[in-house]
Amino acid sequence: MIDLSNSNTGLWQEITDGCGDIKNCFTCGTCVSGCPAAEGEPPLLIRTLIRKVLLGLEDMLLEDQTPWLCVTCSACEERCPMEASPFEVCLAIRRWQSRKDETYIPAAITEIFETGHTQAVGQVKEKRKSLGLEEVPPTIIKFPELLKSFQEMLRNTDIVKENDYMFKG
Ligand code: SF4
Numbered sequence: 272m273i274d275l276s277n278s279n280t281g282l283w284q285e286i287t288d289g290c291g292d293i294k295n296c297f298t299c300g301t302c303v304s305g306c307p308a309a310e311g312e313p314p315l316l317i318r319t320l321i322r323k324v325l326l327g328l329e330d331m332l333l334e335d336q337t338p339w340l341c342v343t344c345s346a347c348e349e350r351c352p353m354e355a356s357p358f359e360v361c362l363a364i365r366r367w368q369s370r371k372d373e374t375y376i377p378a379a380i381t382e383i384f385e386t387g388h389t390q391a392v393g394q395v396k397e398k399r400k401s402l403g404l405e406e407v408p409p410t411i412i413k414f415p416e417l418l419k420s421f422q423e424m425l426r427n428t429d430i431v432k433e434n435d436y437m438f439k440g
Pocket residue numbers: 295296297298299300301302303317318321350351352353354355356357
């Protein structure tokens with residue numbers, strides 16, 4: 272059972288700050304069914320994130336790294352029947368998490384540095400094969416020399432410079 276005794280009832284206003292009307296969300300799940308990150312590990316379940324926001328589960332939401340797995344395709348936004356703006360909410364949660372803790376570095380950022388992707392794309396070889404696709408997509412995962420250049424570029428950003436102990440490669 273979820274403990275609501277410490278819930279922050281104003282959390283949805285603090286986070287969404289005018290993007291969409293998440294109070295319209297009736298948990299239909301349409302946003303999740305078309306989300307490419309919903310099949311990841313851990314899965315990004317935008318509907319569940321919206322529930323956490325509405326219930327004011329601040330601590331749980333602050334620990335939740337799944338908003339950083341969003342690949343910003345905007346499919347959920349287009350498909351939501353209630354104009355609840357799930358994609359905008361996902362980005363708003365990221366901003367809120369970063370505001371709450373300016374030292375916050377989501378695991379997804381180190382994943383991008385190490386692999387060039389936010390998702391473990393190398394783990395879906397069987398699925399790609401069953402769809403008649405190349406086992407490895409023609410992205411940075413297929414071109415290790417590009418990954419080195421990409422890492423060099425990231426080394427010039429403040430977030431990597433200031434936290435270089437987290438970025439080996
Ligand atoms: S955000 Fe929209 S699509 Fe997603 S569960 Fe809520 S109403 Fe359904």
